[in-house]
Amino acid sequence: MSARPRVLVVSPGDETYRGYCLEQVAAEYDIVLLTGAEPTWERPYIVDHAVADLDDTKALLTVARSLAARHDLAGVVTWDEWCLVPTARLARAFGRYSTSVEAVRGCRNKAIARSLFARHGVPSAASMKARTLREAALATTTLGYPAVIKPAASAGSIGVIRVDRPEELPAAFAFASFGASRSREDTGVLVEEYLDGPEVSVECVTHRGVTTAVAVTRKHLGPAPYFDETGHTVDAADPLVAQVAPAAVAAVKALGITDGVQHVELRLVDGRPRLIEVNARVGGDMIGHLVRLATGIDLLKAAADLACGRAPDLTPTRHGAAGIRMLYPDASGTLMERQINQPFAAHTPWLRQVQWLREIGDQLVLLPEGDLFTARAGFYNVTGRNTAEVTERLDTAADEITVTTRADR
16 A cells, blocks of 8 residues: 555546646656546556546535545546536535635636636726627727627637627627537636737646746647637746746636646737736646746646645746747648658757647648637747747757648548
8 A cells, every 4th residue: 555645636638738738637646546537547647536427516525525534545637627616515515635626616617716806905896797699799898899708607718709899799709609518617708908018827726725827838829710729838037927927826816726736828919918818727838837847837737736725835946948839730621641750850869849639631620610629730949048049949849840731621
């Protein structure tokens, strides 16, 4: 029997984007997995598991109790956006450390978050709910153009679109409504003030009500009017940390978050931070991995530590930079070619990973018909001494990678 503490992980996510999360936690903890399907790639990292319908709260609690009867679970953690609220419920049911269910629900619902930001004086975007196209049009008379139409409780920028003129509103509202219909919690739509400025995220760790901003992620977006994230860079020496940390910390506090890792998104408008949203989990798109490559800080271990009532170690052990870029085709269609120059890859140590997401013959569908799950062919990440070097290396690698599609008739 292992002497290491055991932690219950709810929903490991997919191997491509979230495999590193399970691997990093398993380096320090014995993992008991609660998942929606029989484990495959997860098996080397777990000591036990159970399968449950992750959308069924009662079934989830019943199965989790059966695991708790077999194991002395020190904590409960997830990095799955859709499982944040159920995981908070499980932690509270077992008497383990967790932010309150209400606070996590506030993170999941952007309308609740906006209300709390306003109440606590956190700079954010003006926002109004819209149940119908008519209500959306009325909202724009107050908020003006450009405006952002978005689902109240989704993820991955799904259904988020900018509207510059009234004639664009019907199609935009339909786009956002379709994205909202896929939510498990709130199918509402929000109309919001457009925040004009560069977008960043602040990677935060909160322990017993005290929040530390450990890194800033600079984001790169695809073409307007959408908000698809096409790449990220993290620099241990980024001067933006000091500039944006106070707003991120204030947002976490306004939501009532007491413990955990947060991915806080904001925009710099005229150089001043304005909040977009707070995600009560490690950031997606391999951001936790980039933070570790650049700073040495292990956000996944921190998340498990916090779930088990331990103070996380946030001491930087590296002082570099890292970046990721997503691979998209020029047009929707059948994937015909996906390759990287092999001699380049073999002799380029700063090219840390090239990961394909789709196979030859798969259909790739770009926005607006598709989303990030249908549009991306793969991604790659690199390391360097600073943001400038990482950006140069991302561009250099891009010239060695080919993604080709054939238009469907």
